[in-house]
Amino acid sequence: MRAVAAAIGMALSLGTAQAQPAPAPASAPLQIREVGSMHVGGRVATIEGLPSQEIVFSPGAPPLRINPNGQFMVEGMYAQYIRLAEPRARFPLLMWHGGGLTGATWETTPDGRPGWQMFFLRQGHDVWVSDAVERGRSGFARSPQVFAGEPVFRTMGEGWGLFRVGPNDGWNAEAGQRRAFPDSRFPVAAWDQFTRQSVPRWVTTDRQIQAAYDAYVQQACPCVIVVHSQGGNFAFNAALNAPDKVRAIIAIEPSGAPPAGADAARLRDVPHLIVWGDHFADSPFWTNIRTNVERWAGAIREAGGRADILDLPAAGLRGNSHMMMMDTNSDEVAGRIQAWMTERGLMR
Amino acid sequence: MRAVAAAIGMALSLGTAQAQPAPAPASAPLQIREVGSMHVGGRVATIEGLPSQEIVFSPGAPPLRINPNGQFMVEGMYAQYIRLAEPRARFPLLMWHGGGLTGATWETTPDGRPGWQMFFLRQGHDVWVSDAVERGRSGFARSPQVFAGEPVFRTMGEGWGLFRVGPNDGWNAEAGQRRAFPDSRFPVAAWDQFTRQSVPRWVTTDRQIQAAYDAYVQQACPCVIVVHSQGGNFAFNAALNAPDKVRAIIAIEPSGAPPAGADAARLRDVPHLIVWGDHFADSPFWTNIRTNVERWAGAIREAGGRADILDLPAAGLRGNSHMMMMDTNSDEVAGRIQAWMTERGLMR
Numbered sequence: 275m276r277a278v279a280a281a282i283g284m285a286l287s288l289g290t291a292q293a294q295p296a297p298a299p300a301s302a303p304l305q306i307r308e309v310g311s312m313h314v315g316g317r318v319a320t321i322e323g324l325p326s327q328e329i330v331f332s333p334g335a336p337p338l339r340i341n342p343n344g345q346f347m348v349e350g351m352y353a354q355y356i357r358l359a360e361p362r363a364r365f366p367l368l369m370w371h372g373g374g375l376t377g378a379t380w381e382t383t384p385d386g387r388p389g390w391q392m393f394f395l396r397q398g399h400d401v402w403v404s405d406a407v408e409r410g411r412s413g414f415a416r417s418p419q420v421f422a423g424e425p426v427f428r429t430m431g432e433g434w435g436l437f438r439v440g441p442n443d444g445w446n447a448e449a450g451q452r453r454a455f456p457d458s459r460f461p462v463a464a465w466d467q468f469t470r471q472s473v474p475r476w477v478t479t480d481r482q483i484q485a486a487y488d489a490y491v492q493q494a495c496p497c498v499i500v501v502h503s504q505g506g507n508f509a510f511n512a513a514l515n516a517p518d519k520v521r522a523i524i525a526i527e528p529s530g531a532p533p534a535g536a537d538a539a540r541l542r543d544v545p546h547l548i549v550w551g552d553h554f555a556d557s558p559f560w561t562n563i564r565t566n567v568e569r570w571a572g573a574i575r576e577a578g579g580r581a582d583i584l585d586l587p588a589a590g591l592r593g594n595s596h597m598m599m600m601d602t603n604s605d606e607v608a609g610r611i612q613a614w615m616t617e618r619g620l621m622r
Numbered sequence: 623m624r625a626v627a628a629a630i631g632m633a634l635s636l637g638t639a640q641a642q643p644a645p646a647p648a649s650a651p652l653q654i655r656e657v658g659s660m661h662v663g664g665r666v667a668t669i670e671g672l673p674s675q676e677i678v679f680s681p682g683a684p685p686l687r688i689n690p691n692g693q694f695m696v697e698g699m700y701a702q703y704i705r706l707a708e709p710r711a712r713f714p715l716l717m718w719h720g721g722g723l724t725g726a727t728w729e730t731t732p733d734g735r736p737g738w739q740m741f742f743l744r745q746g747h748d749v750w751v752s753d754a755v756e757r758g759r760s761g762f763a764r765s766p767q768v769f770a771g772e773p774v775f776r777t778m779g780e781g782w783g784l785f786r787v788g789p790n791d792g793w794n795a796e797a798g799q800r801r802a803f804p805d806s807r808f809p810v811a812a813w814d815q816f817t818r819q820s821v822p823r824w825v826t827t828d829r830q831i832q833a834a835y836d837a838y839v840q841q842a843c844p845c846v847i848v849v850h851s852q853g854g855n856f857a858f859n860a861a862l863n864a865p866d867k868v869r870a871i872i873a874i875e876p877s878g879a880p881p882a883g884a885d886a887a888r889l890r891d892v893p894h895l896i897v898w899g900d901h902f903a904d905s906p907f908w909t910n911i912r913t914n915v916e917r918w919a920g921a922i923r924e925a926g927g928r929a930d931i932l933d934l935p936a937a938g939l940r941g942n943s944h945m946m947m948m949d950t951n952s953d954e955v956a957g958r959i960q961a962w963m964t965e966r967g968l969m970r
Contacts, residue, residue: 309729331721347814405759415775430695
């Protein structure tokens, strides 16, 4: 009930926000101080006892005898930053992707529109986009010697229902035969293009992913974190581990939250905004997750903190999918988030 | 002999170049039109016959029963672009990394200096940085069902000799015990940080990598390609496959070249610059590669094309490693390359 009341309150609040910033015109050049990247965290792992291999690395090159044993740098993560000449946000914005994806989530949308990385740059934020351990430019380690188990690969169709673009049985290998929700905001004609962003994931590496995110926070923060799906729980825990470093969390459909009993009082000074798209009624899976996450939001509020819920349909935005940063109204959703950051005093 | 003469000629030419552009001051903001990315190429692969799995993707989330069979989008590649408001280069600069690495090669150096991505942005180029198939944000496909064989992982020490930072026996797990070449330009104190950039690679995927690069060229070019190490052969072949699209190739220690008999005449209008660092005398492996690559450069010249050799020690720059874009004189090396591009008429 509390969550529902908060959701309605947020919807009203955001719908009438007076403090909308004036974004840079889309045609004006961005004034960029620096583009760069770093790798952070990780550890040295030693592998022993594997047989040697002879490998031709490039056509025409002589074979090299490789000893696959030795020391390996593993479990670090990659982050790219784009720093503005004169940021208007008080803190850099760190964008953390969800499961089976990389930082590309935040870049150009699958149908070729500027993504949230560009949106928030134009709004005056220094923007950092990272890849979690094992994903993207963070690289992965040998299995099962370093990462337990095997990587999981996402089929082209799995996300269709899971990301609430359409009903679970709406997927079809033939693009013309797919059934989306009639009001879906996902650019469905670009679905196959979206699936090019998929990367494999392990499901055994939460501890390592968390450790690298914690190291990242120590290096890049104070900051505001925008986090999606699987990343949500890592961001909540990163804030619990460094509440002085994380100045706000905007969680886009987080798929998990700290367990009951976690010390929500530590997040009293870390305002949270949790954003949900549409079509939860079609998804018991997401309804369960939402209940769990909103219990955590309630715990933060009960501890004296702030945890707002932005329920997009209640706020008048219908048809948004789990991948709302790619939806056709992605800028409008981002605008609601920007308004919340402005209201929270996170802009200069 | 021809290659040596060309090398000396280039050294003299670059040493006295009058056409050095005036780069934007390091303190002036870059004027950026757009930051974005895309995935290009790839195909749909079908996997059948694997048993289903039940997986908990996030702590607290209910388990999902996953059928690992189905259709997968595989073998595409990722590219990020940074477009200037007013580029001074005539064509975008595409930067292709080497083996076991990603596009991060071109970004901030391991010791935290701006890398070649920033250098060439400041010189007025639109810069595209990509990840080859399987690497980084391009993602990898299931082995052995899609990619034959197993990934190869690079030890922390393998590159020390292979990249000619020091002698092959100069590596030691203890940083204080490592022996670099006395004049090495690699920032050796940042070696461990550099190894965080390593990613696994397959050695069975050249055809797929080439296909995606070819698709990338069709989408992003006309262009100039700066390519490193393993990427070299892909760039040479990409130019053979689309000589109208590739306006120049700058190959940084390419590790391979097309075979004898490849039609070098197709590259008559594609000027090449091949750049070599120092300490080849210590590396029969690289000496062999160099002979092979310079044979290809000779074939281009004999066919009426232009293939210049920039031998850095002969040009007065000593101690450069295979990772010269990270060496302490990386800007100076890049400056020689920029001078060549200017001389070749590639700037406005």
